[in-house]
Amino acid sequence: MNDTARFPVIADRLSKSFTDKPVLTNLDLAIEPGTVLGLLGANGSGKTTLIKCLLGLLRPSGGQATVFGDPAWDLSAATKERIGYVPQEVATYPWMRVRHVIDYTAAFYPKWNRQLVADLCQRWRLPLDDRSGTLSVGQLQTLGIVLAMGHEPELLILDEPVASLDPSARREFLRMLIDLVDHPNRTVLFSTHITSDLERVASKIALLREGHIEFCGDLDLLKDRVKRLRIMADHDLPASFGIAGALSCQVDGRMAVATVADLSPDDIEAIRTTWKADVTVSDLNLEEIFVELHEHNAPRLAETELTGAIG
Numbered sequence: 001m002n003d004t005a006r007f008p009v010i011a012d013r014l015s016k017s018f019t020d021k022p023v024l025t026n027l028d029l030a031i032e033p034g035t036v037l038g039l040l041g042a043n044g045s046g047k048t049t050l051i052k053c054l055l056g057l058l059r060p061s062g063g064q065a066t067v068f069g070d071p072a073w074d075l076s077a078a079t080k081e082r083i084g085y086v087p088q089e090v091a092t093y094p095w096m097r098v099r100h101v102i103d104y105t106a107a108f109y110p111k112w113n114r115q116l117v118a119d120l121c122q123r124w125r126l127p128l129d130d131r132s133g134t135l136s137v138g139q140l141q142t143l144g145i146v147l148a149m150g151h152e153p154e155l156l157i158l159d160e161p162v163a164s165l166d167p168s169a170r171r172e173f174l175r176m177l178i179d180l181v182d183h184p185n186r187t188v189l190f191s192t193h194i195t196s197d198l199e200r201v202a203s204k205i206a207l208l209r210e211g212h213i214e215f216c217g218d219l220d221l222l223k224d225r226v227k228r229l230r231i232m233a234d235h236d237l238p239a240s241f242g243i244a245g246a247l248s249c250q251v252d253g254r255m256a257v258a259t260v261a262d263l264s265p266d267d268i269e270a271i272r273t274t275w276k277a278d279v280t281v282s283d284l285n286l287e288e289i290f291v292e293l294h295e296h297n298a299p300r301l302a303e304t305e306l307t308g309a310i311g
């Protein structure tokens with residue numbers, strides 16, 4: 001089986017620049033079927049650009065992307081029927097009533113699950129008789145989700161779909177997402193800044209930084225790779241104290257707190273003996289890892305698998 005048959009979504013050395021500004025640079029990504037892939041990146045890192053390139057809404061400057069084997073820039077109607085997309089800003093015809101927006105969208109699809117749509121509208125209390133132009137931002141976002149779900153897509157691409165949802169609507173949405181992927185061939189690409197949502201529903205995480213996918217894999221693997229060390233030496237540490245490859249390191253007298261990636265147990269033992277120090281190792285949550293990587297302008301994670309667990 002070739003890769004395009006195995007992976008519903010592939011980006012192969014995908015690049016996208018706007019005039020002379022590179023946003024994506026030789027980006028590689030392959031999403032396995034049945035995955036909820038959480039896409040995480042700083043504002044302006046290129047998440048929407050990547051999503052639009054995958055959907056054929058932007059033409060790449062280099063490389064290529066395929067969705068269900070079709071070139072993303074030239075998706076067939078049959079492939080489009082297998083995709084649901086919730087954009088960052090949902091646009092509808094503002095003069096249409098909500099129920100007419102739904103009927104109008106349903107008319108484009110040979111298969112439409114009216115019961116599912118009715119259930120979702122009821123759960124989210126969508127005012128079906130209101131004109132869509134009068135909906136609040138959050139209501140419009142739920143309508144966008146309903147419209148993307150009606151044809152029961154195999155691939156659902158969500159670009160910050162929950163930013164404006166209230167906590168109960170967000171919880172409902174996450175529950176629905178969990179139900180949705182309880183199906184071996186359903187795949188979800190989910191871009192959001194709400195890391196706790198990703199910890200709840202994402203089976204894999206892709207970190208987008210500096211135009212590349214810096215890490216793509218299980219959240220647990222990412223947590224295994226990035227750890228916090230608290231080092232207490234028996235004498236003051238020099239201001240120049242550092243750990244090779246540390247993402248960040250703060251020194252205060254005898255104590256140092258460092259965030260490290262891919263440090264081996266031998267490296268930790270070396271710190272203990274060199275500095276006659278107690279070293280405690282702790283886990284970080286996804287938000288802390290994200291902040292470490294972005295706020296401290298940390299070096300990129302090496303694209304290697306961890307060879308030995310730290311701890």
Ligand SMILES: Nc1ncnc2c1ncn2[C@@H]1O[C@H](COP(=O)(O)OP(=O)(O)OP(=O)(O)O)[C@@H](O)[C@H]1O
Nearest residue numbers: 018019023041042043044045046047048049050088
């Ligand atoms: N049509 C465009 N023309 C010029 N520059 C653009 C265009 N679209 C996006 N950009 C630029 O590309 C960069 C990436 O934007 P993009 O919207 O993909 O980021 P993002 O990661 O989705 O951000 P956010 O998290 O804030 O939504 C930004 O610097 C943005 O200004």
